[in-house]
Each structure stands twice: as C-alpha cells, then as structure tokens.
Amino acid sequence: MTYDEARKKVFIKWLLGVPIVAAASLSSVVSVLKMFYFSLDSGDPLTNAIAKQIKQLVYFAYDHTRFLEFFWTYSPTPTPKDLLASSTITSFFIYLCIFVGLWLIESARKLSARLAEIDKEIENQLIKESIKGSAPRRRDEIQAQVSIPKSSRFSQFHALYLAPIIVGLVVAVIVKISGLV
Secondary structure, rough: EHHHHHHHHHHHHHHHHHHHHHHHHHHHHHHHHHHHHHHHHOOOHHHHHHHHHHHHHHHHHHHHHHHHHHHHOOOOOOOOOOOOHHHHHHHHHHHHHHHHHHHHHHHHHHHHHHHHHHHHHHHHHHHHHHOOOOOOOOHHHHHHEEEEEOHHHHHHHHHHHHHHHHHHHHHHHHHHHHHHO
C-alpha cells in the first residue's frame, strides 16, 4: 500500500468507525433503558417500589433526550427471559457493532501513528539530502516510493471477539445470581 492509499484508509476508517460507535452506543444504552422500563415489574411490593424509581429515571432520561427520538423509537427492547427473541438478538448485534467500530477507530489510529513516523523519516531524509548538497528530491517523490505493509485484521482478536463474549457471560451469571431473570 502506498503512502496516499494509507492516508485514504485512515480517513475512511475514521469516517466509518466514529458513526458506528456513536450510533451503536446510543442504541445500546436506549435498549437497556427500555428493557429496565418495560421488564422490571414482578408484582412484589418491594420490587415495584424499586421499579417505580427506575422507571422515573428512565422517563426523565427519555424526556430530556427528545432529540434522540429515532433511537427511542427504533432501538430494540431486549427481553432477558427470552434470549432467542428477535429483539434480544438484534440488541446483541447492535452491541457487537460497538466493538467493530472501535476496531476501525483503533486500526485508523495505529495506521495514522505509522504515517506520522513515516512523515518524520521523510523530513529527516529531506534534511540529509539538502545537507549533502546533492539535488534533493521533492517530498511527493519520496512519498511515492514508500511502501507500507498491511496489518492483520486478526491481531485484535482478543479485544474484538473474545472480550465481549467473556463480558456477556459474566453479566449473564451476575443476572442469574441476583435473580433479575
């Protein structure tokens, strides 16, 4: 990959990663709030008292985030009692999109750091050539000769795939032990 292709890749990864993370994060938070609002009542007086307070907090959040109406309307409401329900699966997929967006952002950040190092080396090369007194090459000539090796997509396997599964299992165990489901 050339220097210019790498710069384009950085821009595209940032352009894709940031909106994915923002939208998926907002949708996940709204989904969790909707889940708390709609599935906390169990009929027990103590649970109803706690659920009433949580419902008031969720309504307060809803009332003060009217500009997020799209997310409040279209974010799926997961049902913890039925893990194979379409809304639960959709919520989990949206949650996983956060990690895909974070992977894109991290990949762009790493490639951007590599490009910054290459920029320093190009500047050093220009200085060395000007000191030697020979006809110095132009910056774009040096950049055209730079070849950047591609990085592997699986170098972040732990952070992208393994960590969310482990976190999900830990949360499921905590929910089962606490008796929320």
